[in-house]
Amino acid sequence: QVQLQESGPGLLKPSETLSLTCNVSGGSISNLYWSWIRQPPGKGLEWIGYIFYSGSTKYNPSLKSRVTMSVHTPRNQVSLRLSSVTAADTAVYYCARGVAFSGDGMDVWGQGTTVIVS
């Protein structure tokens, strides 16, 4: 059973770079899409972007200039970097397996990690 676990610093200052890691256990990251999603306090879900295991990416146009995603196959990890953070980037950040158009959709989610920018 595949499980995802996000990790990273919970508190950042404005202008810093957010770095998060999604550890994938119970399965391989190969041949799959991996998504990052965030949810500001009390608000809805916002798609940040996805990365295919080969390294190809697609990002939310509104965040594209600040987002970088990468995969580290030997470690079975997917990473997210978001530069120049502001208070508006305060949110719970989730990683998920898949995308809307992949075989089983976005079918496995991590528990999320809270990031506060202050």
Place this chain on the structure above:
Amino acid sequence: QTVVTQEPSLTVSPGGTVTLTCASSTGAVTSGDFPNWFQQKPGQAPTPLIYSTTSKHSWTPARFSGSLLGGKAALTLSGVQPEDEADYFCLLSSGGIQVFGGGTKLTVL
């Protein structure tokens, strides 16, 4: 950029039936938008319910079903249970760009 619209809130009685919808600002939602539906309860990560318009995950209760209805994606709950009270989000794919709807808060009362 595509905007995906859902009903902000709906109320249903236990045992009743309710349909949540998901509309796209670019026009009619089709199977090519690969509608997905998620349920989220307070303090929890979203739980996937439906993918590719109508397909259910192995854990999705039978009372949940997905469809296309009047140019929108739809999620129907038949025989609503108290534990179905939650937020529901749809997700559409448009040219690879994934867009979530704003969510529907479903109250079971």
